[in-house]
Amino acid sequence: MRDEGLNNVQRYRALFLQEAREYLQLISTQLLQLMREPTDEVYYELFRLSHSIKGMAATLGFSDVKQVSHAMEDVFARMKKHLIQVDESILSVMFGAVDLLEIMVAEIDASGSTSKDVSSVLSALNEILNRESQSPSQPERRQDLELIVPEQPAPPIPDGQQLQETRFLYRIDITIASEASFPAARAVVAYKRMEELGKISKCIPAFEEITGPNFHKHLSCYLVTSQTAVDLQSELRGLSDIDAITVTPIDPHSRQIPAAAAEIESTNTVEETRPVEIQKLATVRIDTRSLDGIVEGLGELLILNAQVQDSLPEVSEVVRLHSLTQKLYDRALDLRMLPFATLSSRFPRVIHDLSRQLHKAVELKVEGSEIKLDKSVLDELADPLIHLLRNAVDHGIEPAAFRISKGKPETGTIRMKVEKDGDRVRVTVEDDGKGLDPVLIRAAAIRKGIITEKAASFLNQHETLMLICRPGFSTANEVSDISGRGVGMDVVRDRIDELGGSFKIYTTPGKFTRFELLIPFTVAIIPALLVRAGGLQFAIPSSRVDRFLMIRRSDVHYTQGKPVVFYENSTIYVEHLESILNHRAPGGFEEEFPVFITEHQNRRIAWNVDELLEQKQIMLKPLGEPLGSLSCYSGATVLGKGEVIPVLDMEQLYRERLQ
């Protein structure tokens, strides 16, 4: 023990053993979590836990435990800063380190000390850290600098006036003890202490540089204060880890003072013009919210510009203004576009872990990962895609022996393909597994009360397959830890809906299952169909609209009292948009009337409107409270002339009013 004051060593050791075991257990749990979903919280937890173990071990003098946990902490700290790409090999080193610490803790428990050889684990941990240090160390340093947010040192004394009021100018030299643990932090404490005692007019090195490489444990400050030299001495003497302090008064009545002040000022200016490290960086990281603000602002500018153009159609400057604004807007949107790879790089690990867990051989092939999508779209896609991958490994791909017996390659393949399709992106996830059996799905849905036998008999194959997106559905006979009881497919569908995307399933039993997602590149500006219903205008995201047509009254049939039309081999229910929105009984149909068709889980609806107006790009703006709680509106948009038009969420409208 390094400290004679610690009298109750036994008790501390018991506490250490108990907490260390608990923390190691938590580290294991968090490492598993890391394999599934690496989030900043997970990194922080891992960092914190190993940090705590290190602190306890250091205090009790278990230096081997300290060394290992310290190295682990360093690795997690770098993961936290995204300086280390987590991979299989790193995880196995970390698990190895946890195992080792557990053994060491057990030894300490049994015999009071540990003699375990830590060198191989330490060198593995250091190898990870060195791997990282080959990349430029600049970003890490920059983060430290950002962390500090130093206050600007007080400006040099502006004129003799202030000097006369405060009366004393001192030069204070402080040398930090050579053995101080954190010399820079010590110097910051000293600086802050001096600041409490007076006004610092100059400091060498400058406050910001204390944390930089030019700080050599020495601080020279000019302090303007009302305190006497003796008071200052005694105030500052109490600072910890200080080797020497000298306080030199500079005569307040001497003519030198303004000169001294001037000199201070001039040197200060020179120092301030020195380029700051941050300016050398070619890239900046900004909060996506500020970027969203810019995009939104430019979007509004674009709309305002369209309004101006309406009233001043002939003015060429307005036209130029429009094209310029459009360009800026596109560029701003472009800033939010990230390659699909930023998301898909996580997937091989997911597949790897799952296939190991389920003892299945699975290979993932990703195509088109260079295609760029809006960051918010990528964020929203993460969970649905991971879920589809899990489903594919868990339910799709068969065990190797079974595959071989069916003449399939032993290793199952999951293909994820990203491709452009007009103004949308198609993402397909296809596995060459056992496929989905519509007969089984139908039976399971009926058994689970998701659909009545009669209703099920009306469904076509695709509609039947889509039953797996109903809450609580699963065809797997046993509950699985991996993808659960079909929980999630409904969430997948909801997410895609929210993105204004569509979702389809294709399958051939025994051969493959393919999930096809069609989603917009970006969410801020969307193409929409403008309609008039009940005399009011509404916008419907075009991604939701299957097609629009004119229907003759003579083509309308009635099944169970409900108006339907038969079109493209399917039955389409006809609804009045206005009466659905206003909870009003529907009126009759005109001789010929316009509809737009939307597709929902198991039915297609033709929405009767007064008029189909036009298709155009609109900027979707969220509704503020209290309107935000009206779930059948996904937002609103402002048209060129300033009219505010609600944007309908057709899926929600269907679910709330028709399902």
Added chain:
Amino acid sequence: MNPKVLIVDDALFMRSMIRDILTTSGLYQVVGEAANGKEAVQKFHQLQPALITMDIVMPVMDGIEATRQILKLDPTVKVVMVSALGQEPLVIESIAAGAKDFIVKPFSTEKVLRVLGQIMKSGSSQ
């Protein structure tokens, strides 16, 4: 009356150790302990200590944020950070946030008492 101290650390181990040092010295009155920053803010409300020893890395809310929140409530309270090796940037951030001083783990009884003593002294002279 000895100054009231609140000890904040997520490890019971550390809390016990600091409590023992302070209690044994006969110079301080430990009025409470908190296991994270959020709890520290709550306990500060209840107990109104004059001095707080604050761990930096803790769950729920870290010591730096807790220091900020507590000093917003009462700028006169003295906060001393308790840091492990390798945390210098965090210590500097804590001081920028208003902490008066810091102690580095592993620490000696003498060091703890000296730093805390100095803090209390500097406060009384103002």
